[in-house]
Amino acid sequence: MTEIKTNKLFSPFKEISIAPLIIFRIIFGVLMFLGTVRFISKGWVQQLYIDPSYYFGYLGFEWVKPLEGQLMYIPFILLLISALCIIVGLFYRASALTFSLCFTYIELLDKSNYLNHYYFVSLMALIMLFLPANRNFSFDAKIWPKIKSITTKQWTVSLIKFQLAMVYIFAGIAKVNSDWLIQANPLKIWLQAHHNIPLVGSLMQEDWLAYTFSWAGCIYDLFIVFFLLSNRCRPIAYLFVVFFHLATWYLFPIGVFPWVMIFSTLIFFSAQFHERVLDFFSRKTWRENPVKPKRLSSLRKKQTRYLLTLYIIIQLLLPFRYVLYPGDLFWNEEGFRFSWRVMLMHKEGHATFYMVDPKTGRESEINNSKFLTRTQEDQMATQPDMILQYAQILKNYHHGKTFHYGDQKITVENPEIRAKIYVSLNGRPAQLFVDKKHDLTKLNYNLYHRTWLEPFKK
């Protein structure tokens, strides 16, 4: 951020080198392309978006439904095509729009598959849509030489840095809790499971290692961005980034996320660094024949300023919304998602659901595997909003159905759905999470505090 030193105030519309933005565009495209190839080749399109009979939509987005059968591959193919177009900078805005829409559409389908890194990609794709990342080293700049530029507005690069900073700092803040720091859990549980790895396996069972990793991880997340921003510390800080994410990649099943972070954080490197990379790959042609930067009208500046401020405020406040809820955050999961709580807890649950015929008082235990996939059942058992959604699925399925058992025939109308759910949090013995006394169909799915969950006993 050498630019700042010459200028007292941070000016979002100052012209800076476009090189970091160009490199970021290519990195983003490549990672998204590979991530999508990986997703498809693992059979997850079929497994997650074709096989299930029911889906757990997000509040207010339940209308987002998967496409019929194999058609569900279409958005994934569009992701591949648009990612390729983003890499080479061809029809960039249309490609970024396609990518953003398809990716977010897929993520909205089923919250069973929610991952913070998918949320990160959704946000990044949205941001990319507004950045002029095709104005150099791209087919677009070849086709329309009038857009070729060697500079960009400062906010474009800063926004990416801001988003990365949010991920790290909030992940760090989330780790400041007694389970993580005082009990070293869930890391103690996760690390000991690796006691068979070569050389360091025996260390994995040591408590001090779990404490070291917990504290180091927390400190790393909280402060790494500040070290990355400092010119003096950046090279060493980046080594930490690489080491940290490679370690998590080795130890935990977190897919492409480590790679996304390792490569995305290159944005913190100086403009000169990125320029040299471009020089190398384009034989310096990227510097030739740029157009002069356009001066923005004060109205455009104002609009941009407002939009940016709005986005930043939302990003800063959203992770803190949990303070509006009483009770334990990890237990109740009210305000848990979209808050960069990454690799933070180990929750395991067992849910037994009952369908009660109100006329006869007879009840049936539900075989969850008849309705949900294993992943869905696993996620549902510990997440209160999904429990309510599942109760509705069960109610709708049984309502008005006539069941023939032996020579008996029972027609069920407006069944009650009850559940007995036990949850174990961060290795504690399982506790009652949901009591059978509640008819879950009578409870509304909304953002209010959920009083029907059993209180958490530490």
Place this chain on the structure above:
Amino acid sequence: MQLNQRLLQNIKTMNFKRTNAIYLSLALLLLLSFSCKDPDEIKPAFNKGTLLTNVANTIIAPAFNDFESDLSSLEASFIALKTSPNQANLDAVKADWKAAYIQWQLVKIFDFGPLRDNGFKGATGTYPTDSNQVNSNILNGGYNLGSIDNTDAIGFSALDFLLYRTNALADFSSNPNYTQYASDLIQKMKTEFALVNGQWINYKPTFIAATGTETTSAFSLLVNEFNRDYELTKNAKLGIPIGVQSLGIQLPEYIEARNSGISLELLQESMRALRIVYLGNNPNSGQGFYDYLVHLERSTLAVEIDTKFSQIINNIEAFNGTLEEEMGSNVNGLEELYYLIQEQVVNIKTDMTSAFGVLITYQDNDGD
């Protein structure tokens, strides 16, 4: 963009405070690592590799070999019955069928590797039998036992139907198609399991070496299949017949081995088998899940699971009649048994699994 300004100011101050911050955090880490380590605390040695080796060598391999020879005995006694169909020979077949079926309760837990790849569990242990399908196969001949249509017309359950009918001996004496069908069922199990057991020898080193935490690792498979078998046992062997999933209305047609009436024995044997795996061996010697829990300082849970297994096994012992008879006379007793079995699910599926740090999900996971 005021926020960014503040961010930048922070960075500048960070530069000055950096060294202090590093020293402080290092000191904190050191302090923690010393204060939290209790020098007197000695954990019993534990290694997942040892557990897998023990399970493979002292449980799976002998169980598979025993099962293979049980099926050979069944084949031999059936040939004797075919040559001279009389009551004594039929009783011998029944005894061998039952011995193999009992042994199957242990074998079926290990539904991964060759057993899974060959689809052996479904082909052997599916019930109830579709007697119409069996009868039509016998009548029409030309059946393909491997086809999906015949999933409910093969395995132990179909033999239960064929061997224990009132006029079974008459049919074995006079109806060659009937005899041929039973013979084909036995042959199918025997040949297929010989294949499974042969492949197991090659798979064993892979199994023992796969100590990781990914869902495809042998340890995860073992934990997951252990849980799956437990739940299947609970539901299929007891819950469904007594009406747990059908508004409390009993479904005797879903009773396992209904004709022979050995369903409660099979349930008990299944629980015994699960306990053997849990403890790591028959005489409670080798390393099993129990030992891993003790190592993780979860002795209370470790003992509780074992005690519950004993309770369940003893509780089943107390029933005198067959499951069908007890469903008529002792509904409460069966319900109590069911709840007892159900209580264990939370112990093994939630507490034990989370203590092990085994992941159930197949996809990427960031812990939320």
